[in-house]
Structures are given as C-alpha cells and as structure tokens.
Amino acid sequence: MFYYKQKILFFYITPRSLNCFIFMKKEVCTMSIAKRKNLVSRSMYKYKCPYKMEPNTITIHNTDNNASAFSEVAYMRRNTHLTSFHWAVDEKEAVQGIPTTRNAWHSGDGNGDGNRKSISVEICRSTGSLSVFKKCEKNAAIFVAELLHHRNWGVDRLRRHYDWSGKDCPHMTMKLGWLRFVNMVQEELYKLDDIKVVTKKTYPRKKNNLLSKKYSPLKVGTKVHVYKETKHWSYTNYKWIFKKRLK
Numbered sequence: 001m002f003y004y005k006q007k008i009l010f011f012y013i014t015p016r017s018l019n020c021f022i023f024m025k026k027e028v029c030t031m032s033i034a035k036r037k038n039l040v041s042r043s044m045y046k047y048k049c050p051y052k053m054e055p056n057t058i059t060i061h062n063t064d065n066n067a068s069a070f071s072e073v074a075y076m077r078r079n080t081h082l083t084s085f086h087w088a089v090d091e092k093e094a095v096q097g098i099p100t101t102r103n104a105w106h107s108g109d110g111n112g113d114g115n116r117k118s119i120s121v122e123i124c125r126s127t128g129s130l131s132v133f134k135k136c137e138k139n140a141a142i143f144v145a146e147l148l149h150h151r152n153w154g155v156d157r158l159r160r161h162y163d164w165s166g167k168d169c170p171h172m173t174m175k176l177g178w179l180r181f182v183n184m185v186q187e188e189l190y191k192l193d194d195i196k197v198v199t200k201k202t203y204p205r206k207k208n209n210l211l212s213k214k215y216s217p218l219k220v221g222t223k224v225h226v227y228k229e230t231k232h233w234s235y236t237n238y239k240w241i242f243k244k245r246l247k
C-alpha cells in the first residue's frame, strides 16, 4: 500500500506528467462552458431531425423568450412541431437537443442549406434582463468558438437565421450588433488556436510513432493547428507531427 502511494507521488512529479498536467489545465481553462445532452428520442426523429447531415455552417438564433437552455430543449423534445435546433445556451450551460450529424428545422428555408446543412445555436433569454442576456451571449461566443475550433472553421462559417429566410432573428444579438457578436467569437477563437509553423519538411503520421501510416508531406512554412501534445509529438489538423518539425 505504501509503495502504491509512492508510485502516485512519483507520477505527479515527473516532468512528463507535469506537461500533462499543464495541458489538462489549459483544456480546463479554455473548455469553460458546461455542456450536457438531452437528445430527442429516436421516435421523434421524424418530426425533429429526419435527415442525416454533414454541416458546413453554424446558424445563430435568439429564443425570443426568457426560458433557460434546459427548458428550451425540454420543450422542443416533447412537442411534435416541425421546429427544432441543435444547441441552446444560457448564462449557465449549453444543452444539446439534436445530434449535429442530423438536420434540424430552424432556418425557415425549407430544404435549403440552413435547415439541411447548418448547426443551430439558440442564445437564450433574449426577452429578459439585458445583463443576463449578455451573459448568455458571452457563453454562446465561447461555445460557438469551440464548435468552430473543433472543425477547424473560421467565423466566416457563422450565419444568422436572418440570412436564410429574412426573419428578425437573432433579434437581440442583431439589435446589439451582429458584427460585435462575430468579433466576440473571433476573440474566443484566438484563445483556442495554438498555431505553429512547419520548420522542416515533414510527414504527418496516423499515430504518434515513426512506424505508423505516413500522409502527404507538409512544406516548410505550413501553418498547423496544434490541439494537444505528448513528449515528442503534436496532434494537429494534419494528424500527428513530430514536435521538432514545428515552431
């Protein structure tokens, strides 16, 4: 038992585990929005998300009411209206109602790219107190930046409900300034992006070892997004790259 405790102590003080710890801390710092799922049941797919989807944009909405994210999703889950959305964000958390691999009916554009190829994010409490709404918006900016970052997308992928069908939505976000919100997302995205440059021609690998499958080489000067690191390897948007080849 004593030996076991010593091992644990040893684990915490090795430089490698220190790296890990720093990495974990960084993740905790940036992944700061609490998320939970409350997905529609499969029997409701026919009303809420009948089609498979490969998304290429993110559409921002305001709920036009004062309900919490959880209530908003709970309501969507239990009715059979042909309206639905993927995520709702309030001052506390982001709640998912529809998998992002399926469509949702949120854009008012029929079978257009809004309803069929866009991830919808509802920002809650747009008719309540302005200070609470601004907290919801701030959380949404952080959350949307995470969605973009995860797909290696930029803010050019953001759309308003208005862009698809001319509806005054996201009404409060637009009233306060759409570009202001896009800039908020960009600021959060900058915090998440750890961009490095290839300093010597290198072959990305499927796994973090030199025997694993090799992909097409990257030229000197190629910018890569680093998502996580081990002692010798960086995991990037091109898969694993030997750390010494990046700066």
Ligand SMILES: [Zn+2]
Pocket: 060, 061, 062, 106, 161, 167, 169, 170
């Ligand atoms: Zn909308």
